[in-house]
Amino acid sequence: MAVRSNPSTSGRYAPPATVALENRAWPSRTMSRAPRWLSTDLRDGNQSLVNPMSPDRKLAMFDLLVGMGFKEIEVGFPVASQDDHDFLRMLIEGDLIPDDVRISVLVQAREELIKGTVESLAGARAATVHLYNATSPQFRRMVFGMSRSECKDLAVQGTRFFLKYADRLLGDCDLGFQYSPEMFADTELDFSLEVCEAVMDVWQPEQSRPIILNFPTTVERSTPNVFADQIEWLDRNLSRRENVCLSVHPHNDRGTGVASAELAVLAGAQRVEGCLFGNGERAGNVCLVTLGLNALTHGIDPGLDFGDLNGIRRVVEWCNEIPVHPRHPYGGDMVYTAFSGSHQDAIKKGFDARSRAVADGADPATLAWEVPYLPLDPQDVGRTYEAVVRINSQSGKGGVSYVLSSRQGLELPRELSVEFAALVQRTADEWGREIEPDEIVRMFLTEYASPRFLTVPVTFRKPVPTTLHVQGDPFVVGSDRADSLGDLGAHLASWGLRVDEIRRIGAGAADAVRDGVVVYADCTIGTRTVWGAGSAASLDIATRSAVSAAITRALRTSQPNREPARQPLLGAA
Numbered sequence: 001m002a003v004r005s006n007p008s009t010s011g012r013y014a015p016p017a018t019v020a021l022e023n024r025a026w027p028s029r030t031m032s033r034a035p036r037w038l039s040t041d042l043r044d045g046n047q048s049l050v051n052p053m054s055p056d057r058k059l060a061m062f063d064l065l066v067g068m069g070f071k072e073i074e075v076g077f078p079v080a081s082q083d084d085h086d087f088l089r090m091l092i093e094g095d096l097i098p099d100d101v102r103i104s105v106l107v108q109a110r111e112e113l114i115k116g117t118v119e120s121l122a123g124a125r126a127a128t129v130h131l132y133n134a135t136s137p138q139f140r141r142m143v144f145g146m147s148r149s150e151c152k153d154l155a156v157q158g159t160r161f162f163l164k165y166a167d168r169l170l171g172d173c174d175l176g177f178q179y180s181p182e183m184f185a186d187t188e189l190d191f192s193l194e195v196c197e198a199v200m201d202v203w204q205p206e207q208s209r210p211i212i213l214n215f216p217t218t219v220e221r222s223t224p225n226v227f228a229d230q231i232e233w234l235d236r237n238l239s240r241r242e243n244v245c246l247s248v249h250p251h252n253d254r255g256t257g258v259a260s261a262e263l264a265v266l267a268g269a270q271r272v273e274g275c276l277f278g279n280g281e282r283a284g285n286v287c288l289v290t291l292g293l294n295a296l297t298h299g300i301d302p303g304l305d306f307g308d309l310n311g312i313r314r315v316v317e318w319c320n321e322i323p324v325h326p327r328h329p330y331g332g333d334m335v336y337t338a339f340s341g342s343h344q345d346a347i348k349k350g351f352d353a354r355s356r357a358v359a360d361g362a363d364p365a366t367l368a369w370e371v372p373y374l375p376l377d378p379q380d381v382g383r384t385y386e387a388v389v390r391i392n393s394q395s396g397k398g399g400v401s402y403v404l405s406s407r408q409g410l411e412l413p414r415e416l417s418v419e420f421a422a423l424v425q426r427t428a429d430e431w432g433r434e435i436e437p438d439e440i441v442r443m444f445l446t447e448y449a450s451p452r453f454l455t456v457p458v459t460f461r462k463p464v465p466t467t468l469h470v471q472g473d474p475f476v477v478g479s480d481r482a483d484s485l486g487d488l489g490a491h492l493a494s495w496g497l498r499v500d501e502i503r504r505i506g507a508g509a510a511d512a513v514r515d516g517v518v519v520y521a522d523c524t525i526g527t528r529t530v531w532g533a534g535s536a537a538s539l540d541i542a543t544r545s546a547v548s549a550a551i552t553r554a555l556r557t558s559q560p561n562r563e564p565a566r567q568p569l570l571g572a573a
């Protein structure tokens with residue numbers, strides 16, 4: 001097949017500039033604690049929506065953020081719209097901002113807008129004003145029509161206006177100040193530094209009045225390592241560093257917003273701005289859910305509560321009117337689900353190993369999480385194990401066994417699970433769709449279980465060698481459970497059955513059969529080997545039931561590939 005390339009279009013895009021950084025330190029660092037988080041769901045997130053949030057949606061989002069533990073929340077751009085202004089006033093006048101939460105508001109470097117912003121904060125106990133202007137060559141040339149020094153002056157004047165109106169109007173407020181050179185990632189590094197230094201000369205940061213300098217990838221255009229280099233360069237070169245909170249604000253245009261944020265933290269960023277589930281302009285702001293849970297799965301407390309991630313998602317979806325993708329890291333519907341056989345097998349073995357460790361006395365709360373293919377314990381975010389394994393034609397015996405075990409407590413012998421999995425796979429192929437757990441259980445019971453428990457002995461004309469599997473661990477005749485099986489051989493002999501071996505006997509009932517023991521009988525009938533399953537309060541009756549089911553199957557399975565009947569038989573018994 002001919003390979004098509006796009007030389008004519010790719011030639012219109014330039015590769016990003018790189019940073020000359022000697023001995024960069026970030027590649028060999030690891031994250032040891034979570035950065036400060038700022039949620040900009042109510043500002044950058046909101047400004048990107050088709051329908052900006054209504055007041056009740058804004059309040060729901062604010063309450064959610066507070067409930068999750070956010071301590072810094074950008075609540076809007078109060079001079080941009082009456083809605084943003086009114087929401088801010090509602091938070092202040094309604095005393096809805098907890099003492100340990102700091103709100104912030106965004107404003108451009110224009111005097112009348114700064115004045116209006118400061119006025120809208122009247123009565124606030126604590127707040128940060130976030131001033132921005134774009135600094136990149138493209139903006140200076142195309143949007144502002146300004147030289148470098150005029151652009152710097154815009155930021156400097158903006159800071160002066162802020163101080164002027166804040167002094168006049170907000171004497172009682174614990175005021176913070178944040179400056180962002182918008183389009184930072186596309187701005188010459190030395191110019192970003194020059195502007196930030198000039199802003200700091202006006203603000204005069206001290207320990208008691210630090211400054212937040214926030215560096216956005218307003219439009220993400222380079223690989224995350226380039227952004228990390230930019231941040232490390234600033235970390236090294238900014239003056240008054242101890243009074244600067246170095247913050248980043250990544251967007252996700254190239255799909256690497258999370259990587260940009262994480263590498264930036266390694267490079268010296270102390271604070272990250274983003275949105276829940278990555279809402280935001282174009283391809284979104286960096287996703288704070290992903291970042292927070294990435295930290296958690298590296299053993300770092302994110303300082304945010306993700307314990308009810310489905311609940312968080314519901315609020316976010318309602319506020320933004322945008323569904324979260326089923327494959328969204330940690331929060332999507334499908335992310336704790338495996339369909340493919342080898343994944344399911346490994347997951348089941350992981351859970352089994354975990355159960356054994358707990359049975360041996362390990363505390364599940366502290367036992368290291370190491371279930372293959374599940375980077376996070378779904379229960380840590382309020383999800384269940386219910387949908388961890390789902391069955392379709394890609395599934396194998398591990399998955400089918402997992403469903404029967406987790407749903408019904410049925411622990412199939414390996415040979416039986418191989419056989420049953422093949423039947424499930426054929427059925428999934430035939431039906432052309434996923435098979436629900438209840439259907440799997442029904443299919444198993446329909447195929448292998450006796451239509452009803454037989455309580456009377458069955459007589460066969462010729463001896464049938466039988467291997468019995470009883471739910472649970474291997475059992476050897478003559479062990480401590482031998483007495484409970486004492487009559488078994490006699491019973492089976494009275495049916496005309498010869499017991500070659502009794503391999504397994506269970507401790508405890510299967511959920512499917514509340515009344516006791518499950519027996520899996522592997523019977524050689526004539527030239528065929530046929531499985532049957534039975535359950536009852538006593539081993540004796542369960543065994544008859546299992547053998548009877550095997551015989552019934554042997555009689556009816558002249559067409560082995562038939563579609564299984566749909567009615568549950570054990571359930572009806």
Ligand SMILES: CC(=O)SCCNC(=O)CCNC(=O)[C@H](O)C(C)(C)COP(=O)(O)OP(=O)(O)OC[C@H]1O[C@@H](n2cnc3c(N)ncnc32)[C@H](O)[C@@H]1OP(=O)(O)O
Pocket residue numbers: 044047077079080081107108109110113132133134143144154182218
């Ligand atoms: C990357 C980001 O997310 S930044 C935040 C973006 N968010 C928003 O823009 C939403 C809120 N903004 C708004 O609602 C409006 O832009 C307002 C209300 C703030 C201002 O509206 P308007 O006065 O009508 O101006 P408009 O939006 O067209 O702004 C363009 C003007 O502002 C100037 N400008 C843009 N950004 C800045 C800035 N940060 N500082 C100073 N001037 C700026 C432009 O140069 C342009 O000036 P010109 O009119 O002399 O050509």
Ligand SMILES: CC(C)C(=O)C(=O)O
Pocket residue numbers: 044106132180182183214216217218219249251
């Ligand atoms: C105002 C700044 C921080 C911004 O939103 C951006 O550049 O994306």
